[in-house]
Amino acid sequence: MNNFQKCPLKIYIQDIFRAKRSAENKYIYEIFGMNFKNIMIHGVVTSVYNITATSSNLEISDLTGSVQVYFDSSKSNHKIAEGTLKDLRREYTSASQFGDINIDIMNTLMSKITDASKRVITEGSYLSIIGDIFVDETKNVRMVSAFECSETSEQRDIVWMEELRYLYEKFYLWEKE
Incomplete structure (x- = not known):
């Protein structure tokens, strides 16, 4: 099945539960x-729990609802390799010594x-999240x-909420002929 949107679909949290x-x-x-397959949501963190060195569970809310989020920072594309960080520090030290x-x-x-x-995610933080919907089979x-x-x-x-209002009105909910 290759006929799905390749970039994340911007949606309200309530639509995570409405999607079929x-x-x-x-998936x-x-x-x-x-x-x-992928979604993009925005919201405020209302709860952070099950925190480990690289992962945590969050509850994020927008005006339409709340959803549980699992985030493993070691799988993030923004993670900088330790070797790269060491190289950057060495270059920075050299540059600062030589004016x-x-x-x-x-x-x-x-x-x-x-x-x-x-960076540590805390309650009250505003987040933009890209990820996949999955079903916790136990619950x-x-x-x-x-x-x-x-x-x-x-x-x-x-x-973000204004962007979504526009997307829903002009693209998601428009009358298809």
Whole structure:
């Protein structure tokens, strides 16, 4: 089955539970006449639990509902390899010792890179999540397995809701002839 949307479908959380599971493939879902595998949702973290060094479970909510999310940061595309981080630190140290004119820019970049690797998700954080819908068979509950989890802001969440309103009105719910 190759007739599904290749990029994440932007949806409200309530539509995770409204989507119909495909009969051919349990990882493909259908809503608004579109087949999809990956989703993108935004919301605020209302709960964080089962925290380990690389993974955690979250509950994220938007204006339409809440969903449980499993996030394993070791599988994230944003993870920087330790060897790469060591190389960056060595280059930064060399540049700072020899008076590189771009040291201020390098300092800012190094701070952003090291801060991102230490980031901890807390209750009240606004997140953008890309992942797959899956069913926890033990509880028969739909959840999201996140492979990208980015911190956003309250302002970005408001813009997101406006984007979704436009998408639903112009593309998802329009009258098909």
